[in-house]
Amino acid sequence: MAAAxxxxxxxxxxxxxxxxxxxxxxxxxxPPSEPEISRDEWRQRIExxxxxxxxxxxxxxxxxxxxxxxxxxxxLVATERLLRDxxxxxxxxxxxKKGMFVYQGRSDQPRRxxxxxxxxxxxxx
Numbered sequence: 001m002a003a004a005x006x007x008x009x010x011x012x013x014x015x016x017x018x019x020x021x022x023x024x025x026x027x028x029x030x031p032p033s034e035p036e037i038s039r040d041e042w043r044q045r046i047e048x049x050x051x052x053x054x055x056x057x058x059x060x061x062x063x064x065x066x067x068x069x070x071x072x073x074x075x076l077v078a079t080e081r082l083l084r085d086x087x088x089x090x091x092x093x094x095x096x097k098k099g100m101f102v103y104q105g106r107s108d109q110p111r112r113x114x115x116x117x118x119x120x121x122x123x124x125x
Contacts, residue, residue, distance in 0.1 A: 083111045093119060 026036055037045075060067050075097065082094060092103045094116065105115030 079113075082116070083113075085111075 078096065082088075082096075088094075088103050088105075088111070089107070090103060090105065094101050094103065100119040101116035102119055103115060104117050105111050
């Protein structure tokens with residue numbers, strides 16, 4: 001008898017719970033303290049956001065100076081890149097606009113400008 005019952009369950013499986021649950025609503029995604037907003041309130045929020053975006057765009061057109069990117073000094077960028085390069089080892093040579101330098105620093109200490117010694121130091125007269 002138990003075998004017949006098991007065979008009946010196999011032939012007629014129970015419906016999957018995921019198929020019978022209702023679809024999620026907007027309120028499922030809102031924090032519990034906030035009630036679901038009406039369609040008119042939602043439209044008003046959209047209109048307010050559009051108005052604010054237009055105001056910001058107009059402000060940027062009328063006063064572009066604060067929004068211009070600050071130009072970076074290429075020499076400063078290159079120096080920072082060298083100081084952060086973890087692959088440098090003692091004795092490595094790097095080429096810069098100011099000439100060739102040998103890295104004399106140690107791997108257990110942070111890099112400094114003084115760790116880079118000119119390959120051909122200019123003679124002092």
